[in-house]
Amino acid sequence: MDLSNTQAADVLQLTNIHKAFGGVVAIEDFSLNLKAGEIVALVGDNGAGKSTLIKIISGVHAPTSGTIAIDGKETSFKDATEARASGIEVVYQDLALADEQAVYMNMFLGREKTKGPFGQLDRKGMVQETEDLVKELDVRIPSAKTTIRNLSGGQRQGVAIARATHWATKLVLLDEPTAALGVAETAKVEENVAALKERNLAVLIISHSLDQVFRLSDRICVLRRGQQIGVRETAKTDKNEIVSMITGV
């Protein structure tokens, strides 16, 4: 591991997170630290609690007990808007894109740029920033003015990740970013994820593909039925160990 990273303050600190819905325990005593520029993969079978954990970190659900700290400061998010204001962005499984709107409007959804005394939309500015960003991230779309509906699955995923990249200042959470993509598109999205690391953002990624997890992550955290089974450094473990941690055999 890179030394400069270990010295940096932890971007995200989850301590003894517990979450129950009514009587059903979804997450039991989960603790994890994430550093800037680090990619941690969250793996586990269906229903292990991965998505619940993402929702807790992004402010959608409040934990029943336990603490969340950002840059060492304890916080409790009232809703997703507060989490976003703290620099946490989520790339949802369904991407959360508005299909009939242009790429640039999706990039600035809910945070549109305005100008002038009457608060007019600054379309030119938004288009320009979007063009710059997709160029930098090498997301290949015809133009920032293209409607999302006219993009391929990989292009849409690229737009969703670009949006998170644009707004995140600390942490990006990705929920199954390549689940519906082909081989070439997956490779492209993985490049986009790696680019987040280069921007010194912390990344927490949910993935079912162990190949992908081993290609991308610095550490792997395994969940099974709401329990944290363990965290391994990717370089010091192998698929067999992770598989047995996931399945319990």
Next chain:
Amino acid sequence: MQSTMQKLRQLNLSQYVVYIGFLLIFLFFAVTLGNDGFLTQRNLTNIVLQTAPITIMAIGLVFVLAAGEIDLSFGSIVAVAALGSAVVLGDYPLFVGVLAGLGIGLAIGFFNGVLVAYLRLPSFLVTLATMGLFAGVARSMTDLRSVPVLNESFVNMFGSGSLFGVPSLVLWTIGAVALGHFVFRETKFGAHVLATGDNARAAQVTGIKVPHVRLLVMMICGGLAGLAGLLYAGRLQAARYTLGESDLMTVIAAVIIGGTALKGGKGTIIGALVGSLMMGMLNNGLILMGLSVSDQMIVRGVIILIAVAISLRDVNN
């Protein structure tokens, strides 16, 4: 080749149907009714004047449809607002009567909006119910009697008056279209309306206050229906429970033909204006052709069906 195909796909036919349809219908009537007074300035002005309340309602409906909701109750709102305003004008000055009409519209819109936005009842069912409810209220308000509007400044302002030679109904139309277009197309709120109708979940997770947007579009539609009620009362110098009653189909058709998507996420105010004028022209031409009322209804229904079919043709592609 690829990019040409993509450009063709993006060149959404529905955006232009209304302009082509408008021209075709205009040309058809100009040729067949040229000698029957269709082309006279008086007749053409009349079309615009008669269309004013339709256009105003259509603007409200664009906001509602673009946000992924629907309002079926605006016709009833027109009647209640017009009657309320006319009754108040009997005893109180102009501005109280105007406030009464607009206030009634906004209040019913608020009522619809709360049920739709915060109780998450389907807008189709909510406004189907309030359409009936307020049609009943309109009937019982004055026991089916019509109420004359004698306030001259009201009649000038919302009916027969003019400013610098421009009829007030034209001014209201231009003002409402300009303001509606600006808000819909150029402001954050307009963008949030489109996002809400397109993908409410995406709108919500990006911090847009979706219930707020839904409430506001229902209020805009109600408020504009109130204004349409004032325009009817001003032009006819009376209010009656039948006002707005038969406008539901006309307004929905005008908006859809204009290029606004029934399923949300897409809309245009200018398209709704042209769609409204097209419906007004159609009405006018069919009357000039001497068709009986029942034949007018049939022909209008068929033409709306064709126009709507063409505008929606590319939605599923």
